[in-house]
Amino acid sequence: MLVIFRNLKILWGEKMPKVLIVDDTAFMRKLLRNILFSAGLDVAGEAENGKEAVELFKQHKPDLVTMDIIMPEMNGIEALKKIKSIEPNAKVIMCTAVGQEQMVKAAIKLGAKGYIIKPFQAPKVIEEVKKVLGLI
Amino acid sequence: MSEKKLLKTEAEIYENGWKKIDLVLTEQSLYLGSMKILLREIEDLELVTIDNLKCIKIKKDGEIIFTIPEKLLNKIYRFLAYNLRSDRFAVYFLSPATVGGVVVKDVQWEKGYLSITDGGIWFLSPKKQVRISLENLGSVDRDVRTVGGKQRVVLVVSHVENSEVVTSFILCPETTLEMLGEYIQRLIDSQKPQAELTEIEKQILTLIYSGLDSASVESIIGISSDELNEYYDNLVNQGLARVVRIRKELELTPKGVSLVSDIQKSQNIVG
Known part of the structure; x- marks a missing residue:
């Protein structure tokens, strides 16, 4: 895994795409971190609700945000709106479960660039992330 | 004759x-x-x-x-x-409606039957005969969808096909819909594992579904190889996974895949 990471670092130079992971469960954040790391991406930070996500977005200006939809304090849709008002070109991918199609549609209308379905399958996550980052 | x-x-x-x-x-x-x-x-x-x-x-x-x-x-x-010998109900169905959470294009509602046999459920129409075996059934839920421009209550049946969660929709009069929902739920319950999984076992199941290898599973959960092997044995014994390589690497059975889907749903309900 480390070898792939180093190779991609060489490929992309020192500026590797940075991702902000937003999910209220520590387990899902760990899983996403592992998947993104295996694809050679850098994790800029992790937030466990929408409010924290907006703060971390302002601080780190990540290249991409993976945003869970249902979270306490501030949900993913609200956080998406705030992030888009800060940076209209922000790239946000929504993380959704089967059966939440209506929420995904709402998020896409608000400017989300894509979505990934829970339970996650690593190849699909990597494909969507790379597509939104313009790497494929 | x-x-x-x-x-x-x-x-x-x-x-x-x-x-x-x-x-x-x-x-x-x-x-x-x-x-x-x-x-x-x-x-x-x-x-x-x-x-x-x-x-x-x-x-x-x-x-x-x-x-x-x-x-x-x-x-x-x-x-x-x-x-064949079955319980058959006249319905409209849309199958497959989604594959891996993605809406399938160019699939239309069909007038036909939902047929339930001892081994599975069937969507039958002159054009299509789709069989879903009971062990691959995941869940059945009621939902509201736009059908022919109107908001209608439908049954959403999920099942596992080639390790992906596939959903199909059923539309029929509301009283039949309720009875069918209960019928399918009973079939699903009859296939569910008897033992309750621990939180760690649910997490391991999810990680295997995501395609992570043993080393990554150990590091995310924070357990040793020996401990992981014990958990793996338990998942295999419950019919939720099978060994695909020595130095155990597992892949989920359809039963395991549908359980991971349920785990995600329950986590999304609680937040």
Whole structure:
């Protein structure tokens, strides 16, 4: 895994795409971190609700945000709106479960660039992330 | 034979090798050589491939496998699917509606039947005969969808196909819908593992589904290889996973995949 990471670092130079992971469960954040790391991406930070996500977005200006939809304090849709008002070109991918199609549609209308379905399958996550980052 | 013959053709039956026989289909029976099978006694049906030949597998006091030229095979399969022993309900269905959470384009609502056999559920229409085995069924829920421009309550049935969660929608009068929902739920419950999984076991199951190897699973959960092997043994023993490589690497069975989908749903409900 480390070898792939180093190779991609060489490929992309020192500026590797940075991702902000937003999910209220520590387990899902760990899983996403592992998947993104295996694809050679850098994790800029992790937030466990929408409010924290907006703060971390302002601080780190990540290249991409993976945003869970249902979270306490501030949900993913609200956080998406705030992030888009800060940076209209922000790239946000929504993380959704089967059966939440209506929420995904709402998020896409608000400017989300894509979505990934829970339970996650690593190849699909990597494909969507790379597509939104313009790497494929 | 006093019954009206619908079809007579040469066929081959698989009995420790292929044997040539005559196949005769009537309105009530299927004759394979000297064997008479009443259609209403067929418990279930499946298309299988043996020796690169597309075959029909009939379940009736065991299994009977036969093949005929492909042009006729699909017609006979459809006829048997419509006439086997089942509980059949007139419905509209959309199958598959989503695959892996992505909406399938160019699929239309069809008028037909939901047929429930001992081994699975079927979506039947003149164009389509979709069989979903009970062990691959994941969940059944009510939801509101736009059908023909109107908001309608439908049943959303999920199942596992090629390790992906596939959903199909069923539309029928509301009272039938409720009864069908309960019926399918009972079928799903009958397939669920008896033992409750611990939180760690649920997490391991999710990580395997995501495609992570043992080393990554150990590091995310924070357990040793020996501990992970014990958890793996338990998942394998419960029929949720199978070993695919020595130095255990697992892949989920359909039962395991549908359980991961349930775990995600319950986590999304609680937040």
